[in-house]
Amino acid sequence: MTLKMSVADLKAFMTAEFPQVAQDFTVDAASPMHLTLRLTVTDRHLRPGGTVSGPAIFALADVGVYLAVLSMIGPQALAVTTNCSLDFMRKPRAGADLIAKVRLLKLGRVLAVGDALIYSDGSDAPVARASMTYSIPPARQD
Amino acid sequence: MTLKMSVADLKAFMTAEFPQVAQDFTVDAASPMHLTLRLTVTDRHLRPGGTVSGPAIFALADVGVYLAVLSMIGPQALAVTTNCSLDFMRKPRAGADLIAKVRLLKLGRVLAVGDALIYSDGSDAPVARASMTYSIPPARQD
Amino acid sequence: MTLKMSVADLKAFMTAEFPQVAQDFTVDAASPMHLTLRLTVTDRHLRPGGTVSGPAIFALADVGVYLAVLSMIGPQALAVTTNCSLDFMRKPRAGADLIAKVRLLKLGRVLAVGDALIYSDGSDAPVARASMTYSIPPARQD
Amino acid sequence: MTLKMSVADLKAFMTAEFPQVAQDFTVDAASPMHLTLRLTVTDRHLRPGGTVSGPAIFALADVGVYLAVLSMIGPQALAVTTNCSLDFMRKPRAGADLIAKVRLLKLGRVLAVGDALIYSDGSDAPVARASMTYSIPPARQD
Numbered sequence: 176m177t178l179k180m181s182v183a184d185l186k187a188f189m190t191a192e193f194p195q196v197a198q199d200f201t202v203d204a205a206s207p208m209h210l211t212l213r214l215t216v217t218d219r220h221l222r223p224g225g226t227v228s229g230p231a232i233f234a235l236a237d238v239g240v241y242l243a244v245l246s247m248i249g250p251q252a253l254a255v256t257t258n259c260s261l262d263f264m265r266k267p268r269a270g271a272d273l274i275a276k277v278r279l280l281k282l283g284r285v286l287a288v289g290d291a292l293i294y295s296d297g298s299d300a301p302v303a304r305a306s307m308t309y310s311i312p313p314a315r316q317d
Numbered sequence: 318m319t320l321k322m323s324v325a326d327l328k329a330f331m332t333a334e335f336p337q338v339a340q341d342f343t344v345d346a347a348s349p350m351h352l353t354l355r356l357t358v359t360d361r362h363l364r365p366g367g368t369v370s371g372p373a374i375f376a377l378a379d380v381g382v383y384l385a386v387l388s389m390i391g392p393q394a395l396a397v398t399t400n401c402s403l404d405f406m407r408k409p410r411a412g413a414d415l416i417a418k419v420r421l422l423k424l425g426r427v428l429a430v431g432d433a434l435i436y437s438d439g440s441d442a443p444v445a446r447a448s449m450t451y452s453i454p455p456a457r458q459d
Numbered sequence: 460m461t462l463k464m465s466v467a468d469l470k471a472f473m474t475a476e477f478p479q480v481a482q483d484f485t486v487d488a489a490s491p492m493h494l495t496l497r498l499t500v501t502d503r504h505l506r507p508g509g510t511v512s513g514p515a516i517f518a519l520a521d522v523g524v525y526l527a528v529l530s531m532i533g534p535q536a537l538a539v540t541t542n543c544s545l546d547f548m549r550k551p552r553a554g555a556d557l558i559a560k561v562r563l564l565k566l567g568r569v570l571a572v573g574d575a576l577i578y579s580d581g582s583d584a585p586v587a588r589a590s591m592t593y594s595i596p597p598a599r600q601d
Numbered sequence: 602m603t604l605k606m607s608v609a610d611l612k613a614f615m616t617a618e619f620p621q622v623a624q625d626f627t628v629d630a631a632s633p634m635h636l637t638l639r640l641t642v643t644d645r646h647l648r649p650g651g652t653v654s655g656p657a658i659f660a661l662a663d664v665g666v667y668l669a670v671l672s673m674i675g676p677q678a679l680a681v682t683t684n685c686s687l688d689f690m691r692k693p694r695a696g697a698d699l700i701a702k703v704r705l706l707k708l709g710r711v712l713a714v715g716d717a718l719i720y721s722d723g724s725d726a727p728v729a730r731a732s733m734t735y736s737i738p739p740a741r742q743d
């Protein structure tokens with residue numbers, strides 16, 4: 176099992192396809208079936224009291240598992256999220272980036288499934304757990 | 318069963334507590350255990366191709382069920398989301414607002430549970446289904 | 460939209476394909492995109508204290524949404540559950556059957572999604588909420 | 602962090618509190634925040650074709666995370682499942698036991714969260730992924 180997209184490929188893909196959010200995320204590491212994604216937390220991700228918003232945590236998990244899928248199957252901007260389950264377990268630490276540690280659990284012909292634990296950078300206790308399912312469009316018959 | 322917060326109360330609460338996002342959302346209707354919330358879709362909610370982003374749909378469901386809980390128990394800014402499950406079923410219609418139709422299923426002493434169907438305004442086929450759980454902080458002993 | 464399988468058809472299908480559990484379940488009603496399924500509660504569904512077990516509630520939701528899908532697409536024993544989300548909200552009433560009120564939310568070419576509220580027979584407060592996704596095998600090219 | 606209940610304690614607890622299902626399950630290993638639970642698959646767990654039923658997989662995940670919680674907090678038969686999310690990813694292997702590898706992610710005062718990967722014994726590709734939340738009753742004030 177090898178990567179079809181490197182960290183640099185994933186970065187270029189994000190910048191080209193999702194320019195609105197590409198600057199929020201950094202792929203810290205990628206290996207077969209695993210990926211680590213960082214959310215650089217800025218003011219617009221915060222809620223009153225300095226905690227990271229739920230939608231920002233959702234986005235981190237969604238982008239993280241999505242990029243892990245793409246790293247294995249190549250750039251397919253059409254893969255769509257079909258299901259998501261999230262447990263919010265602890266308050267994120269103020270002033271820290273969020274890190275999603277993603278593992279892929281299934282890469283099928285039609286569906287891909289992965290999950291992620293999300294941490295405040297520097298902490299061992301997860302802020303959130305997420306599982307995501309993607310529907311993979313049928314390959315074009317060339 | 319009566320509402321502890323009216324549509325106007327909920328709007329004032331959002332403006333005071335969540336000023337960053339209050340202008341995105343409008344409570345179209347509220348009745349005991351039910352609430353309809355509108356996301357006024359603007360460019361920053363969109364992904365390439367004009368579809369509404371996953372985080373914006375998550376936010377709509379989360380704010381919708383949260384406001385439905387508050388409408389029944391009164392303003393408690395400390396209620397926190399503990400679990401979320403989302404099914405993304407159809408592509409939102411370009412150029413249409415999103416409408417969340419929320420129903421509360423449980424209002425316990427410790428946990429509240431609700432779900433929502435999310436529609437493109439004017440359509441009968443749901444874009445997404447969401448269920449949310451909130452942990453309610455113990456009432457202060459005054 | 461019309462039913463491809465009647466209540467009698469669904470009963471015959473269950474008896475033929477799932478003889479181990481067919482006698483536990485009764486389709487109380489079926490209409491396009493909606494189905495009501497009853498679990499006749501017996502000792503083997505119970506936990507100490509007389510409450511219905513979690514696996515029995517899971518089975519009721521799974522069979523209920525599955526039969527609702529089949530009622531619309533016809534008998535396809537190969538449709539498989541890919542995702543399930545369950546909220547357990549109240550203790551079932553001792554000595555009462557459980558009733559699942561199912562609605563289908565999406566009947567796609569590849570995925571079907573439905574949810575259910577589960578009640579103790581005679582009660583208005585739901586015991587559990589479930590959402591289920593099924594993967595539908597490609598139609599045979601005859 | 603140490604275990605409050607050993608493998609032998611957990612077995613005795615299951616036999617005393619859940620006699621109907623205790624013989625189905627074996628705790629293969631327990632360490633702080635981790636537990637491995639085996640379902641000894643017999644005919645009554647099977648569906649036509651020899652695959653393990655969905656309710657049996659649900660039960661394995663539920664009992665596994667529950668016992669992991671008890672191993673850390675001591676015997677509290679009143680902890681109740683409040684939420685469950687399951688992804689069914691592969692067909693279990695015929696004739697093999699199922700193994701749940703559980704990790705606890707949060708042990709709070711009110712809620713405990715854990716997840717599990719479920720494998721056919723001897724296989725590296727997970728059959729299912731589960732996350733479970735439990736509500737922990739307030740400690741008695743002695």
